[in-house]
Amino acid sequence: MAKRIDVSGLNAYYGSHKAIDDISMTVEPRSVTAFIGPSGCGKSTFLRTLNRMHEVTPGGRVEGKVLLDDENLYGPGVDPVSVRRTVGMVFQRPNPFPTMSIYENVAAGLRLNGGRIRKSEMDAVVEKSLQGANLWKEVKDRLNKPGAGLSGGQQQRLCIARAIAVEPQVLLMDEPCSALDPISTLAIEDLIGELKERFTIVIVTHNMQQAARVSDRTAFFNLAGVGQPGKLVEIDDTERIFSNPSVQATEDYISGRFG
Amino acid sequence: MSDVTVEQPLVADSAPQPRSSLRQPRLPRWAAPAVAVAAAAVAVAIGLGAGLSSRIQWGLIAALLFVLGLYGLTARVEGRRQAKDRLATSLVWVCFLLAVVPLLSLMWETVRRGAKVLDGSFLSHSMAGVLTIQPGGGVYHAIIGTLEQVGIATAIAAPVGLLTAVYLVEYGRGTLAKVVTFFVDVMTGVPSIVAGLFVLSFWILMLDFGYSGFAGSMALAILMMPVVVRSTEEMLKLVPNELREASLALGVPKWRTILKVVLPTAIGGIATGVMLAVARIAGETAPIVLLVFGSQVINNNPFDGAQSSLPYYIYEQWAAGNEASYDRAWAAALVLIAFVMILNLVARGIARWKAPKSGR
Numbered sequence: 001m002a003k004r005i006d007v008s009g010l011n012a013y014y015g016s017h018k019a020i021d022d023i024s025m026t027v028e029p030r031s032v033t034a035f036i037g038p039s040g041c042g043k044s045t046f047l048r049t050l051n052r053m054h055e056v057t058p059g060g061r062v063e064g065k066v067l068l069d070d071e072n073l074y075g076p077g078v079d080p081v082s083v084r085r086t087v088g089m090v091f092q093r094p095n096p097f098p099t100m101s102i103y104e105n106v107a108a109g110l111r112l113n114g115g116r117i118r119k120s121e122m123d124a125v126v127e128k129s130l131q132g133a134n135l136w137k138e139v140k141d142r143l144n145k146p147g148a149g150l151s152g153g154q155q156q157r158l159c160i161a162r163a164i165a166v167e168p169q170v171l172l173m174d175e176p177c178s179a180l181d182p183i184s185t186l187a188i189e190d191l192i193g194e195l196k197e198r199f200t201i202v203i204v205t206h207n208m209q210q211a212a213r214v215s216d217r218t219a220f221f222n223l224a225g226v227g228q229p230g231k232l233v234e235i236d237d238t239e240r241i242f243s244n245p246s247v248q249a250t251e252d253y254i255s256g257r258f259g
Numbered sequence: 260m261s262d263v264t265v266e267q268p269l270v271a272d273s274a275p276q277p278r279s280s281l282r283q284p285r286l287p288r289w290a291a292p293a294v295a296v297a298a299a300a301v302a303v304a305i306g307l308g309a310g311l312s313s314r315i316q317w318g319l320i321a322a323l324l325f326v327l328g329l330y331g332l333t334a335r336v337e338g339r340r341q342a343k344d345r346l347a348t349s350l351v352w353v354c355f356l357l358a359v360v361p362l363l364s365l366m367w368e369t370v371r372r373g374a375k376v377l378d379g380s381f382l383s384h385s386m387a388g389v390l391t392i393q394p395g396g397g398v399y400h401a402i403i404g405t406l407e408q409v410g411i412a413t414a415i416a417a418p419v420g421l422l423t424a425v426y427l428v429e430y431g432r433g434t435l436a437k438v439v440t441f442f443v444d445v446m447t448g449v450p451s452i453v454a455g456l457f458v459l460s461f462w463i464l465m466l467d468f469g470y471s472g473f474a475g476s477m478a479l480a481i482l483m484m485p486v487v488v489r490s491t492e493e494m495l496k497l498v499p500n501e502l503r504e505a506s507l508a509l510g511v512p513k514w515r516t517i518l519k520v521v522l523p524t525a526i527g528g529i530a531t532g533v534m535l536a537v538a539r540i541a542g543e544t545a546p547i548v549l550l551v552f553g554s555q556v557i558n559n560n561p562f563d564g565a566q567s568s569l570p571y572y573i574y575e576q577w578a579a580g581n582e583a584s585y586d587r588a589w590a591a592a593l594v595l596i597a598f599v600m601i602l603n604l605v606a607r608g609i610a611r612w613k614a615p616k617s618g619r
């Protein structure tokens with residue numbers, strides 16, 4: 001069920017401003033790929049082009065190809081809604097739906113998509129997803145309580161449960177731990193390790209130790225200067241990137257000799 | 260200083276404290292109320308002495324004395340910065356009283372005068388066959404008229420206003436949205452009599468329908484629509500964008516995202532806004548005079564024939580100009596205020612009930 005992503009010649013714009021320039025890369029299925037780089041270098045923008053969330057931003061526009069197992073996400077006649085069902089996303093800040101209970105939050109993806117699903121099946125999906133997000137034990141007695149009442153780390157795992165409940169092929173994570181404490185971060189990192197058995201995972205992070213801990217491959221993004229579009233500097237096995245990168249800028253960034 | 264160091268602990272409490280940079284003399288807590296009482300007393304003395312007949316003048320003098328007196332006292336004891344703080348605080352209090360006193364006096368007056376004839380018979384009878392100089396009669400036909408007219412106006416204006424606001428916040432980009440926003444702003448300023456004249460010339464004179472509650476409802480809907488659009492728009496803008504993105508990223512289509520995530524999150528505020536708009540149009544008289552014509556008898560059909568309504572009834576009874584009709588006007592005013600207040604309470608109830616929950 002996990003799929004390979006093949007990006008070639010991708011440019012993304014906000015209005016007339018070019019945010020990322022000519023990015024090409026391959027993301028292997030059932031692996032974790034981490035994006036690192038300084039702020040404003042287009043990591044998040046690039047991540048959002050992978051499930052067509054970039055065009056939700058007013059003025060957002062994309063050129064190029066993103067192949068998901070040979071199917072172009074930006075091809076003619078492709079419905080962004082079905083793309084997003086295939087490629088799920090977890091955001092930087094936990095964002096459970098405030099009007100819904102924990103149960104409803106997890107069920108939201110299936111329910112809001114209008115499917116008529118029997119109660120017993122829905123219960124099974126919710127339990128499986130919450131277990132998948134390592135949250136089941138903590139919340140199984142209060143599934144009908146509001147999702148907003150959980151702690152930040154629990155909320156973020158709830159959001160992961162919500163994202164995997166719709167059985168996506170790929171899971172995109174935009175700095176999922178940047179608002180969390182070290183213990184919640186550890187819980188999420190362990191979870192990422194388990195989830196990669198089932199999903200293709202792409203994670204944006206500012207924390208290089210995190211990238212080194214969780215990812216199989218790492219991509220380093222950089223920008224030439226303020227107002228310049230971001231570029232992919234290199235992508236390689238995480239071990240190589242952190243020990244012996246082929247580009248000097250990567251080494252500078254990782255070792256902290258860089259702005 | 261040397262005398263500080265030799266001070267013994269036992270007498271330290273009673274001995275004059277050395278002036279420390281962190282400690283300053285403070286006015287006691289009762290100082291502000293005391294100044295208020297003193298200001299009121301001096302104002303009464305000045306009022307009696309100068310022979311000022313208006314109690315409003317007394318009150319304003321008291322307010323002025325209170326603000327100045329407290330400022331002067333604080334400046335002397337506590338210092339200039341604290342005095343400015345007190346000045347702002349006391350001005351806020353005075354303004355609060357200025358706003359509340361007329362409101363309470365209005366409520367009191369309406370209850371006092373209105374309660375005289377307000378009873379079950381007043382609420383359940385019309386003015387059919389009652390001469391205006393006689394006591395008796397009632398407000399039932401006006402209540403029916405108000406309920407029907409306001410109900411129909413809400414049924415027209417709330418959906419249109421809601422959808423307009425959804426368009427403006429969720430879809431509106433570019434020229435059309437700007438034009439719509441502009442016209443909503445213009446409509447907010449349309450005087451009610453103009454809305455009435457518009458429906459009069461269009462519906463009654465051009466299309467040749469007769470007077471009816473429905474004609475009044477259309478004018479009321481015109482007045483209500485911009486209020487609903489504005490308040491709903493503000494509420495929708497308050498919904499965090501992350502929720503929309505979370506829903507879209509789950510592969511939920513935009514229209515379902517709006518319907519199932521955005522609107523439920525904002526529904527409390529939207530309901531409050533609609534109720535406030537209803538309260539605003541419930542008191543409109545001008546379009547009713549023009550379009551519903553007014554009536555002494557019960558007319559349950561809002562689509563045919565003249566009706567009455569509460570504000571019109573008040574106007575009509577006051578214009579009749581005798582004791583019995585004055586009493587009826589006050590009682591009807593009390594009914595109208597109660598109606599609006601109940602709507603507000605309902606709106607608050609809905610807002611509290613529907614508000615996003617954060618409990619554990």
